[in-house]
Amino acid sequence: MKTNSKIEKIWDSGGFIVTSECGPPRGADAEIVRKKGEYLRGVVDGVNVTDNQTSVVRMSSLSACAILKGMGLEPILQMVCRDRNRIALQSDILGAAALGINNMLCLSGDHQKFGDHPQGKNVYDIDSMQLIQTVRQMRDEGKFLGGDEIKGKPVIFIGAAENPFADPFEIRAARLGKKVKSGCQFIQTQCIYNLEKFSRWMQMVCDRGLHEKCAILAGVTPMKSAGMANYMKKNVPGMDVPDALIERMKGTPKEKQAEEGINICVESIQQLREMPGVRGIHIMAIEWEEKVAEIVKAAGLFPRPEV
Amino acid sequence: MIVGNRKEFQEIVGMLGSNRRVLLLGCNECVTVCGVGGEKEVGVLASELRIHWKTAGETFEVKEHTLERQCDYEYIDQVRGFVGDYDVILSMACGAGVQYVAEAYKTKLVMPAVNTTFLGVTLEQGVWSERCQGCGACILDMTGGVCPIARCAKSLMNGPCGGSSGGKCEVDKEVDCGWQLIIDRLTELGQLDRYEDIIPVKDWRSSREAGPRKRIREDLRL
Ligand code: SF4
Ligand code: SF4
Numbered sequence: 001m002k003t004n005s006k007i008e009k010i011w012d013s014g015g016f017i018v019t020s021e022c023g024p025p026r027g028a029d030a031e032i033v034r035k036k037g038e039y040l041r042g043v044v045d046g047v048n049v050t051d052n053q054t055s056v057v058r059m060s061s062l063s064a065c066a067i068l069k070g071m072g073l074e075p076i077l078q079m080v081c082r083d084r085n086r087i088a089l090q091s092d093i094l095g096a097a098a099l100g101i102n103n104m105l106c107l108s109g110d111h112q113k114f115g116d117h118p119q120g121k122n123v124y125d126i127d128s129m130q131l132i133q134t135v136r137q138m139r140d141e142g143k144f145l146g147g148d149e150i151k152g153k154p155v156i157f158i159g160a161a162e163n164p165f166a167d168p169f170e171i172r173a174a175r176l177g178k179k180v181k182s183g184c185q186f187i188q189t190q191c192i193y194n195l196e197k198f199s200r201w202m203q204m205v206c207d208r209g210l211h212e213k214c215a216i217l218a219g220v221t222p223m224k225s226a227g228m229a230n231y232m233k234k235n236v237p238g239m240d241v242p243d244a245l246i247e248r249m250k251g252t253p254k255e256k257q258a259e260e261g262i263n264i265c266v267e268s269i270q271q272l273r274e275m276p277g278v279r280g281i282h283i284m285a286i287e288w289e290e291k292v293a294e295i296v297k298a299a300g301l302f303p304r305p306e307v
Numbered sequence: 308m309i310v311g312n313r314k315e316f317q318e319i320v321g322m323l324g325s326n327r328r329v330l331l332l333g334c335n336e337c338v339t340v341c342g343v344g345g346e347k348e349v350g351v352l353a354s355e356l357r358i359h360w361k362t363a364g365e366t367f368e369v370k371e372h373t374l375e376r377q378c379d380y381e382y383i384d385q386v387r388g389f390v391g392d393y394d395v396i397l398s399m400a401c402g403a404g405v406q407y408v409a410e411a412y413k414t415k416l417v418m419p420a421v422n423t424t425f426l427g428v429t430l431e432q433g434v435w436s437e438r439c440q441g442c443g444a445c446i447l448d449m450t451g452g453v454c455p456i457a458r459c460a461k462s463l464m465n466g467p468c469g470g471s472s473g474g475k476c477e478v479d480k481e482v483d484c485g486w487q488l489i490i491d492r493l494t495e496l497g498q499l500d501r502y503e504d505i506i507p508v509k510d511w512r513s514s515r516e517a518g519p520r521k522r523i524r525e526d527l528r529l
Binding site: 086108109110111122125126127128129133134161167171174175177178181182190237238 | 460461462463464465466467468469470471472473474477478479484487490499502503505507508509511
């Protein structure tokens with residue numbers, strides 16, 4: 001079933017997709033969402049809105065999506081399985097569609113241990129694979145997981161994330177294959193710093209023909225400092241930051257490190273664009289949304305197509 | 308077996324409050340094997356309590372008694388003759404045992420001396436590890452004999468998540484990633500093709516989600 005998703009339209013027309021993300025604030029101030037949205041207006045095709053990322057309580061993804069939608073942006077609703085059971089998930093899927101949100105990203109979610117409420121209980125009634133299946137069933141068959149008929153199907157373009165750098169590496173393409181089989185239509189990857197390893201993963205993905213069934217968006221995150229590079233390498237599970245990159249950041253004077261981080265990001269995008277099978281870029285500028293326009297322009301990805 | 312940890316001594320003392328006549332009840336099954344609530348541990352806790360109250364200069368009485376099981380009425384009933392001599396029963400069994408003792412002696416205070424933790428195995432002397440969450444509909448045949456519910460921190464049916472690194476779980480570098488174990492085992496069995504199967508949404512009614520469970524075997528009833 002075709003959706004109104006801008007991402008889907010660009011994918012169908014053979015174009016190159018650019019998405020970014022907006023982390024909702026830790027409070028009820030809608031202005032913060034609008035300000036971040038303003039930075040991204042016209043420079044990307046879709047904006048992910050994270051769902052309590054790293055298990056820290058924030059404004060709900062659905063609400064922030066509605067705010068962005070109201071501004072005329074194309075939000076991508078992130079939904080994790082950590083906090084809601086199948087009843088709440090399906091209810092939010094319907095709510096999202098009713099608000100005109102065209103895209104969803106189905107995720108397992110970080111464990112609550114990493115967040116501000118490690119004392120909490122997690123849900124994991126279903127997992128990300130099964131969430132993909134759920135959205136597809138609701139949209140294409142018009143049925144809830146329980147089997148009842150839905151009056152007014154949620155017409156949503158379905159995405160998921162994949163981390164090419166997590167272990168075991170050998171099954172990572174197979175896992176993506178399962179997501180595609182479940183109904184996933186676009187993938188945003190974990191931040192890529194190790195391009196050589198990513199290209200090996202991409203090769204496995206292409207060998208399975210998955211790049212033809214699903215838009216692969218390569219994820220990038222500009223580093224603000226050598227400290228951040230180091231932190232990501234050491235503390236973020238499943239993150240692969242090569243030493244050469246850390247050295248390059250360290251070798252740059254402190255006041256120039258942010259600029260160098262942007263340069264590295266732009267260079268990566270240029271290399272990723274050339275990789276067979278890559279159909280887009282997902283720029284995760286964490287609390288640095290104001291830099292996205294600069295990155296998109298420097299990478300030669302501006303202006304964005306009208307669809 | 309069921310694995311537990313003994314509560315901290317100070318917590319036990321706090322829990323007992325002003326009750327100074329204690330029937331300390333051990334259990335000969337799981338809690339004996341995992342060294343938290345058998346005859347030996349009953350002896351240790353009883354001595355700790357005696358020393359504590361003696362040092363404080365107060366009177367205190369504890370009776371040590373270890374039952375064959377605290378999850379069967381016939382054994383619990385064995386203390387009926389002297390239970391009335393005590394203010395409180397401090398049970399060193401698992402949570403099931405503590406409750407069944409309380410059910411048997413409706414007017415008696417019953418308190419837990421053990422935190423019941425998991426269903427697991429003995430890895431080596433003094434080391435136990437969780438294996439099962441009693442979901443009521445076992446899928447070990449699909450996952451190479453490794454349980455994704457008990458051994459994946461997110462109970463993912465279709466893992467591993469993006470946090471699996473070097474065989475370890477994103478939650479703790481000391482904990483094996485359950486899905487890495489599943490993949491390793493499937494590989495050893497020459498069944499890695501099974502990884503391509505998507506495990507469907509689980510019906511949790513067989514688990515605790517449908518409310519407290521009860522099992523009746525008509526063929527065994529008297
Ligand atoms: S699948 Fe269920 S019954 Fe089987 S080991 Fe796991 S939790 Fe226990
Ligand atoms: S790292 Fe492995 S065990 Fe831990 S949550 Fe992810 S899949 Fe589960």
